[in-house]
Amino acid sequence: MLFTAYPDEQLIINQIHEIRNEDYALLRLTPTMIEKNNLDANSIFRDLLYSMGIADYNEIEHGGANGIVSDAFFIQSNGTSSVKLKFYRVSNNRGDRRFSIETIKRKMHNGEMNEGDLLYFSAFKNANGLDKIFIINLTSNTPTKEQIINAIGFDEITEKFNEIKPLLQEILSGGWYDNSKGAGSKASKDVGDTLESLLSVETNNRNDADIDGLIEIKSKGIGRTLDTLFTLRPCFEGTPIASVEPNDRSRVSAFTRKYGYESEKHPKHNSLYITIGSENAPQNNQGFYLEVDDDHNVVNLIHINQESQIHEITAYWNFQDLKKQLYDKHPSTLWISADERMNGDILQFKYNSIEFSRSPQFMTFLSLIKAGKITYDWRGYTTKLGTYSGKNHGNAWRIKPNAKSALFGEISIISFD
The missing domain is CATH 2.40.330.10 (DNA-binding pseudobarrel domain)
Structure with a gap:
C-alpha cells in the first residue's frame, strides 16, 4: 500500500x-x-x-x-x-x-x-x-x-549548497560579465561556461553533477525555451543502422547520414537538427517520435517511412541507462537564467534568477515523455558518403520549463533577501 x-x-x-x-x-x-x-x-x-x-x-x-x-x-x-x-x-x-x-x-x-x-x-x-x-x-x-x-x-547536497550560496549571491548582484572565452561568435554553451568559470568549476563533460557530483548547473540565455537535462546516445543493436554500420562508435553519424537532409551550411553533408517528441506531439517534420515501451523497459525512437507508412524502431534507450543518467546528473540542480548583450565584440551575460531542484522521479520522467513535455534533440551533420566527417553537438534530452516542477516534485526559487 x-x-x-x-x-x-x-x-x-x-x-x-x-x-x-x-x-x-x-x-x-x-x-x-x-x-x-x-x-x-x-x-x-x-x-x-x-x-x-x-x-x-x-x-x-x-x-x-x-x-x-x-x-x-x-x-x-x-x-x-x-x-x-x-x-x-x-x-x-x-x-x-x-x-x-x-x-x-x-x-x-x-x-x-x-x-x-x-x-x-x-x-x-x-x-x-x-x-x-x-x-x-x-x-x-x-x-x-x-x-x-x-x-x-544536513546532507552533503545541502552543505555544498550553503557553501556556494554567498558566491551565487555575489554573481547575481555583480552586473554584467564578459564571455569567459573572450571575443568570437556566440555559442549556446557560452552562458553556462561563463557561469562555471565564475564559480571556479572546471568545465568538462563529466557524467555526474558539475559541483563535486552533488549539484548540477544549468543556465540559459535569452531565446532558449527548453531546459537541457542530459546527453545520452541511444542503442542501435537490432536496428537498420546496426545493419549498415557495424562499428557502434560510428552509428550516430550513420544515423544522421541515413535520415538527415541536405545541409545548407555544409555542402556534400547531411544535417539533422530536430526535436523529437511523443507520437501525439512529434515536433518535427522528418517522421520521428518517441515511444515509451513499458513492457520491454525501453524508450524507442520510431521513424515513419513516408512511402510505406511503416513505423520502424531506429534506436532506443534502456530504462536503466536513462534512470542512471538522470540520477547521476541531477541529484540537485541550479537552474539559472541570464540576459545577454554585446559590448563591442564581447558577448556579456547578466545572471538574474536561480531555481533549485532535487531528486527527480524516473517514473515521472517517463510520463513526461509520453505527454510530450520531455523531448530529445538530435543535433549534428556528417558527410553523405565515405569516411564520416562532420560534427555532433551532443544530442540531448530536454524538458519544458513548466514541467520541471513535476519531474523534481518541487522547484525552489532562491532568494538572497
Missing part, C-alpha cells in the same frame, strides 16, 4: 528535504498497527532498508524470533529519543513482512502518536559513518526544522 501525504503533511516533507533528501518511506498508522505493534513493511520501506544495508527481508527466516533489531532516532517536538525497530517475517506460508516500533502503545497514550498519523522513515550516516534510521511524525508532535537539523544535521 502506498501512502499519500495531506497538504499540511507534505509541507513538513518539503521542509525535511530542505535539510536532507535521502530516500524515504511513509506509513499511516491504523488502530490495529498500534494495538498489535504489527506494522506493514511495504515495498518502498523494504527497498529503503536494503539500500542502506540495514535489513534484507529476503534473507530473514519466518518467525518473529528470527527478526533483526536496529536502533533508530525518533525526532519529535519534545526532543529526540532512541527507539528499537524490529524487522521480521510472520510465521505463515507467505512470511508476511512486518516490523515493530518499541513502546508504540506507550507513545500513543502519551500523545506522541495517534491513529491516522503519517510517519516518515529515512536514514542518514551518523558520525561513525553508519546508516541510521530516523522517524518523524508528520501529523502529531512534529519537530521544527531547527530540531531536525540539531538531531541529524
Whole structure:
C-alpha cells in the first residue's frame, strides 16, 4: 500500500528535504498497527532498508524470533529519543513482512502518536559513518526544522549548497560579465561556461553533477525555451543502422547520414537538427517520435517511412541507462537564467534568477515523455558518403520549463533577501 501525504503533511516533507533528501518511506498508522505493534513493511520501506544495508527481508527466516533489531532516532517536538525497530517475517506460508516500533502503545497514550498519523522513515550516516534510521511524525508532535537539523544535521547536497550560496549571491548582484572565452561568435554553451568559470568549476563533460557530483548547473540565455537535462546516445543493436554500420562508435553519424537532409551550411553533408517528441506531439517534420515501451523497459525512437507508412524502431534507450543518467546528473540542480548583450565584440551575460531542484522521479520522467513535455534533440551533420566527417553537438534530452516542477516534485526559487 502506498501512502499519500495531506497538504499540511507534505509541507513538513518539503521542509525535511530542505535539510536532507535521502530516500524515504511513509506509513499511516491504523488502530490495529498500534494495538498489535504489527506494522506493514511495504515495498518502498523494504527497498529503503536494503539500500542502506540495514535489513534484507529476503534473507530473514519466518518467525518473529528470527527478526533483526536496529536502533533508530525518533525526532519529535519534545526532543529526540532512541527507539528499537524490529524487522521480521510472520510465521505463515507467505512470511508476511512486518516490523515493530518499541513502546508504540506507550507513545500513543502519551500523545506522541495517534491513529491516522503519517510517519516518515529515512536514514542518514551518523558520525561513525553508519546508516541510521530516523522517524518523524508528520501529523502529531512534529519537530521544527531547527530540531531536525540539531538531531541529524544536513546532507552533503545541502552543505555544498550553503557553501556556494554567498558566491551565487555575489554573481547575481555583480552586473554584467564578459564571455569567459573572450571575443568570437556566440555559442549556446557560452552562458553556462561563463557561469562555471565564475564559480571556479572546471568545465568538462563529466557524467555526474558539475559541483563535486552533488549539484548540477544549468543556465540559459535569452531565446532558449527548453531546459537541457542530459546527453545520452541511444542503442542501435537490432536496428537498420546496426545493419549498415557495424562499428557502434560510428552509428550516430550513420544515423544522421541515413535520415538527415541536405545541409545548407555544409555542402556534400547531411544535417539533422530536430526535436523529437511523443507520437501525439512529434515536433518535427522528418517522421520521428518517441515511444515509451513499458513492457520491454525501453524508450524507442520510431521513424515513419513516408512511402510505406511503416513505423520502424531506429534506436532506443534502456530504462536503466536513462534512470542512471538522470540520477547521476541531477541529484540537485541550479537552474539559472541570464540576459545577454554585446559590448563591442564581447558577448556579456547578466545572471538574474536561480531555481533549485532535487531528486527527480524516473517514473515521472517517463510520463513526461509520453505527454510530450520531455523531448530529445538530435543535433549534428556528417558527410553523405565515405569516411564520416562532420560534427555532433551532443544530442540531448530536454524538458519544458513548466514541467520541471513535476519531474523534481518541487522547484525552489532562491532568494538572497
